Amino acid sequence: MIYIVIPVFNRKHFTKACLLSLRKQTNQNYKAIVVDDGSTDGTADMLREEFPEVDVLFGDGNLFWTASVNEGIKHALKLGAELVMTLNNDVETAPDFIENAYKWAKVKPEAVIGALEMDAETREPIYGGEIIDFKLNKVRHMLQELPKEQQHGIHRVSQLPGRGLLIPRVVFDRIGLFDQNNFPHYVADYDFTHTAARAGFELYCNFDAKLYTYPEESGERKNRKKKSIKNFYNHLFDIKGGGNLRDFTRFTLKNCPKPYIPYYLANGYARRIFGYIIH
Structure with missing residues (x-):
């Protein structure tokens, strides 16, 4: 089972749409864990009334992204999770998202695997992983380098964001959780994937696992x-x-x-x- 950790703070309409998209998955072998960090817009009531199958953890408004995710991961690991996924609440999943996550996790059982991001409005791909060159201070974007006919399956990258990030338990066993002390909100996901790569884990972007995002909604x-x-x-x-x-x-x-x-x-x-x- 994939344990999906979703940190939220208000914006309950996004959380609802995200969870509804998960309910439509062709593969239902997942468990959603929402970490509500002090929402004041009725998120907790909505989750209790409309999504009783979701595990909900609560923060006091001071967890921010990284500590919220870590709380969810710790909960998942206590439940025996072998696969954990981090997912933001302002995304929706394609119906075969979980199915295709499992497909490539079986091929690369110890790899950290990200997702292809599509613009929710245009349905065009907007992010497919990156390769960073520290020497030249350049970031290569896979969507710009891969021909259209090759934009499927998994492709090796050097860093990934936390939206739809699939992480095997063995990674946490070796490198620990996200670094909430140094990166309380942003950058923790990129730091985590670099740390995983240095520890010997491969990083891939899964072009078959599609997320629909709202880039204009970012802070x-x-x-x-x-x-x-x-x-x-x-x-x-x-x-x-x-x-x-x-x-x-x-x-x-x-x-x-x-x-x-x-x-x-x-x-x-x-x-x-x-x-x-x-x-």
Whole structure:
């Protein structure tokens, strides 16, 4: 069974749509675990009344993404989980999502496997995994490199986000949980996958497992749309800031090969500061 951990804070309409999409799966061999970190919009009541099959854990509003996910993972592991998946609540799953997750997990039982992300509005693919080159400070996007006819099956990558991330138990046994101390909200997923890769686990993006996402709903997208001094500060320093300099620095020092750290940091700082202003 795949234990699916979904951290939530308000936005119950997204949580409901996500869980309803899971109910439509061709393979129902999964268990959903929702970690509600202090929602005030009736999320808890909705889950209790409409989704009694879901395990619900509660936080006090201070867990943020990483600690919420870790609480859900610990619960899953206590229940005997051999496969855990992290999933954001603002996504919907294609009907064969779980079926195709199992398909490739059987082929690569100790690999960490991500999902193909599709725009929920256009139904066009928008993310298929990345390969990072620390030396050149470049990120190669698999969707841009793979011909259309090859955009199926699994493809090797070097980092993955936490949306639809399938993780075998053996990975947690070897490297532990997500690093909530250094990365309380953003970057923890990329850090985790880099840590897993250094420990010898392969990373793949599963182009057959499709998620439908709403990119315009991300806090960082909204932050950039309404530019102001306050939002610029939040972008660089807030715990939910997409360009958080502290998180980026910690990620670099932990994951970038030492010879490339100075250039990678300088380039990254410039992109986060000036990129917000220009774009």
